[in-house]
Amino acid sequence: MQLRDFFTLDAINLDLESETKDEALKELVGLLGLDEKSRGILFKMLKRRENLGSTGIGRRIAIPHCRSLVVNRLRVAFGRKLSGIDFDAIDKKPVQHVFLIVAPPLEVSNQYLPVLGRIAQFGKEPDVPERLAELQRPEEFIALLEEKGV
């Protein structure tokens, strides 16, 4: 399993418009191409997860995630906001890089946990926040995942 297999170019936005955490969650959910009702339900669930504790893991990275009935397979998206978003992260620093992961409650291949783990591992690589900040095109994001072998 490779992370790059899960990311499609249209689910990568290197220039989010959002200024707030809520807006960023909505903008990322918007990248998944779901209908309006599903987007609303997914946003609510992601918010609920954030209310239990921020998914901002520090080093300017956040990984909002949840399982929901509104998706039929594991979906991921990546959004970047170079000026930073207040995510109430562990290190209290603004977040620039947001990885969204959503999965149905039941998955045949059970990929949710490994994908979450790999993204967390990717985020811990010392140069990754800097490298993500330098990306010019979505293709380079995929290339970085490949380079890191995650």
Add this chain to the structure above:
Amino acid sequence: MHPQLELLLELQDLQTQRRALEDDPLRDMEEAVFELRPAEALDLLQVKIAEVIDRLEPGIRRRYMDLAGNLDRAVAPVLNGICYGCFVATPTAWASEAGRNDHIGVCDYCGRFLYYVD
């Protein structure tokens, strides 16, 4: 979408989250990577779950409580005409129509509430 079905979906998603924090390997990751405190998180979730149950209409709430007491989950997704609660094809007449989530449908076999996933 039927407003009560929306509540049922929310409820099922909350229950999924609760179960994950109780005994799933996800719990370890939530603690290690996200520094989540599972016991506190579970308390908060229980409050949310109770709030949503309160908002169900009495008939639906009764059915939900019955199902939730007996089955692993009370709301099942339907994909390609198959109920993913019992893995049997659902012969429900309006299954192929647009707006099929505007009804509160139940599976003819397992009785779970049905949510049609696109």
